[in-house]
Amino acid sequence: MAVRLEFLTQDSEERALAMRYWATDEEGAYLERVADLVPFREIVQSGQIAKQVREYCLAFDENQSCCLCGGEVRINGRAEAKKVFQRSSTPCAPCAELQNRKRAEQAALEQAEISKRLAYKMERSAAATLDYTSLPDNVVLLILAINAVVAPRLAHGTFGIADCDDLAPLNADKFVKQLCKDEYLLEDPGAAKAGTYFLQNGELWHKTYQLELFLPPDKTHGRGIGALGLLDEHRFTDPDSLFNLWLDYAVADVLRYLLDQCNIYSHDLEDEAIEKITSTVRHGLQTYSVAQLWSVMWKVVKDAASLANREYYNRPKAVATIPNKIRKLLEVADQQGGIQRSWDRPEHHLAGSLGMVFSNLFDIDEYSQGSHVIELFNRLRPPAQVETEHNLQSLAEAFMRSASNGPDPWSAMEHFADKIRAGLTTEDALMEAFGQ
Structure with a gap:
């Protein structure tokens, strides 16, 4: 027998059942079927035999050695026994206990x-x-x-x-x-x-x-x-941070629509493509509205679906055209007076709580054009800041006129650049360069 038994009972019938359960011939085949071992006392179903035998003895497979210590391996049923010697895939009970x-x-x-x-x-x-x-x-x-x-x-x-x-x-x-x-x-x-x-x-x-x-x-x-x-009660005065947050939100609004459309046509955009589209959309939103860009997204996705069905084309190649097609359509719109169509928000496509805050506080939504949003936020600048920026712009214009009309414009610009490199603010650098 390739299985060594340590009996836990002195009952001769129980010992005999355990030996019959584990008995094999020289080739390792079991001498008796489990079904032939019943009935045994109150046990009438063969599925209960293995559990009962485990109560009568401990079985150690002599064809297995522990993968950690090399010692013998305890098994619980016939299916765990091996016909040829090998290292066990799991540690023996003492090693497993030590590991735990x-x-x-x-x-x-x-x-x-x-x-x-x-x-x-x-x-x-x-x-x-x-x-x-x-x-x-x-x-x-x-x-x-x-x-x-x-x-x-x-x-x-x-x-x-x-x-x-x-x-x-x-x-x-x-x-x-x-x-x-x-x-x-x-x-x-x-x-x-x-x-x-x-x-x-x-x-x-x-x-x-x-x-x-x-x-x-x-x-x-x-x-x-x-x-x-x-x-x-917060008083908003920073147009740049507000517009950048609006762009972050609006880009997400446009991309959600794009990805929904891609899902309809089983288009799978790669991460690199989404990154390119994000940059293009962010730039476009400085001029156009979310709703206008939805119409662009709809067109490029539908065109890609049509292209995928052409002979000698396939879906991945068609989908790969989407980023450049978006950019091209926005270039054409810039040259021909803008985007003429806009789409409504799909019923399942929520604006989100951030969109509602923008709407409630500033009355802007998916139909607000980027140029209008910029203008609206710029009105929030404090009067003193607007005056400062206006004065700085006037100073810069005066310096440029003086430099270009002077005997050595290049030298004047070099002097201004030296002041900037020295750590002066733009205004201070302009004042010194202009004075000199």
Whole structure:
């Protein structure tokens, strides 16, 4: 017999059953079928025999050696026995127990280290505050939009990145991650479920979509609905940050529509193609509206579907034409007076809470042309800043006229460049170069 037995019973009938179950011929074939071993006492079904035999004896396969220690391997049934000698694929019971014990000890050490590091993180987070009255314009808009989808947890509790999926039509997590990176939102490890944080190569890592986030309290008013009310009174004065946030949002709105259309025609855009399209769309949105660009997306996807059905063409080659086709259509539009058509928002395509905040505060939406949005935001500049920019522009124009009319324009420009390289501001450099 290739299986060595250690009996756990002194009952002769039980021993005999175990030996019959494991008995083999010289070639390793079992002498009796399991079905022939029943009935045995109260056992009448063959499927119960193996379990019963394990209560009568321990079986060790002499044709297997432990992959770790080289010792004999215990098996539980006929299917685990081998006909020729080999190393086992799993460790023997003593080795497995030792491994488990070492893993448990290592896990305990790692958990202790994780707890230590999280305690420090929690201490820093608990001490953090913000000045709600001086937050950047784009941050205020994002916080208002997040509150619209997670309230009342922004004021009193915590929330996860996945809770903000309705923030924007596409890639809403990018907006939330940026707020985390800039520390306008902080992690609350104490509220996260077990396993969110772990060590890897000695560094503390986390599972991003299991994080629990919170908005730090205002330095004066603390946390709560009353403190968030300060954001409703915020005065917007930074056109650049507002327009860049609008572009981020509007690009997501256009790409969501594009990807939906690609899905209809089974077009699979590669990451590189999406990156090119993103740049083109972002530039186009400085002039056109989201709705106008939807019409462009619709046309290029439909054209690609038609191209894919042509002889000597295929779908990947047709899809590869989409980025350049978008760019070409926008170039033609610029030359011929703009995009003439615009599409309505599909019923299943949500504007997202950020879109609603833009609409409520600035009355802009998918039909607002980029040029109009720029003009609208520029009106928010404080009068003093507008006057300063106007004076700087006038100074620059005067310097350019003087340099071009002077005996050595090149020398004048070199002098200006030297002042800039020396660290002067544009205005100071112009003043000195102009004076000289």
